[in-house]
Amino acid sequence: MTVDWSNFTPWISLAGGGMIGLAAAMLLLFNGRIAGISGIVGGLLNPVKGELAWRSAFIGGLVASPLVFGLAAPLPEVRIEAGYPMLIVAGLLVGIGTRYGSGCTSGHGICGLSRRSPRSVVATIAFMFSGFVTVYIVRHLIG
Amino acid sequence: MKMLMALLAGLLFGLGLILSGMTDPSKVLGFLDLAGNWDPSLALVMGGALLVGSLVFGVALKRPTSILGDAMRLPTATKIDRRLVLGSLTFGVGWGLAGYCPGPALASLAQGGAKPFVFFIAMLAGMALFEVLERAQSGTVSRNA
Numbered sequence: 001m002t003v004d005w006s007n008f009t010p011w012i013s014l015a016g017g018g019m020i021g022l023a024a025a026m027l028l029l030f031n032g033r034i035a036g037i038s039g040i041v042g043g044l045l046n047p048v049k050g051e052l053a054w055r056s057a058f059i060g061g062l063v064a065s066p067l068v069f070g071l072a073a074p075l076p077e078v079r080i081e082a083g084y085p086m087l088i089v090a091g092l093l094v095g096i097g098t099r100y101g102s103g104c105t106s107g108h109g110i111c112g113l114s115r116r117s118p119r120s121v122v123a124t125i126a127f128m129f130s131g132f133v134t135v136y137i138v139r140h141l142i143g
Numbered sequence: 144m145k146m147l148m149a150l151l152a153g154l155l156f157g158l159g160l161i162l163s164g165m166t167d168p169s170k171v172l173g174f175l176d177l178a179g180n181w182d183p184s185l186a187l188v189m190g191g192a193l194l195v196g197s198l199v200f201g202v203a204l205k206r207p208t209s210i211l212g213d214a215m216r217l218p219t220a221t222k223i224d225r226r227l228v229l230g231s232l233t234f235g236v237g238w239g240l241a242g243y244c245p246g247p248a249l250a251s252l253a254q255g256g257a258k259p260f261v262f263f264i265a266m267l268a269g270m271a272l273f274e275v276l277e278r279a280q281s282g283t284v285s286r287n288a
Binding site for chain 1: 168177194195235253265272
């Protein structure tokens, strides 16, 4: 392993992470809800009365964020290495996996770990592990 | 008011993702590539989020209701079962293939470009497939964060 110092952005990532933590804390404090993106989106596919409004509002804010960010500063560069077939397979796996696993990087990795949930610790270790293995296979064994 | 706070929380969440570089799949893959030229940034994003999250969650979880009067709706499951582990492993494979997880995918939709959109539609299809399979199996649907 070598550390990619040229791309490593410790302070800005720490600050952005703090904003994400604050956002999750806001949703819990004001709305009493866990900011798990996969759960919030997944809940729209099986709508329950009284659940639609806050979910749509949260997603609306998230989707609008690059427009607001762009008003203040240039958006960071986005580099998408995956081609379309790969994106489709990845999207399907992320969609079904997060619903079966009851959460993703936000719900388990941030909210779950913040409230010391043992289920979220296990989930976070599991998706980090398979993420590491997948990239190893794609980049170093196949690629 | 509830909708406004949810909107602001979503907005702040997205701004944090963009600022920290997490809407760039290549940067996320740089973190997942332990054997290559490793970019530890994502660990610090989680560190920053957990630092703030742990502090405020500690206070919030002691409250009987939210500030706006809603019940605190927290996941009630405690069992570490096969669904949790296999689901999370599956998610990680998808995450490693494209470098997108659900949050950054949503925060990338309005940036333009077809690729985040294609990923998002596939993700919705995966979630819809879960709903269909769940309903076929039991007629009830689990709903957690």
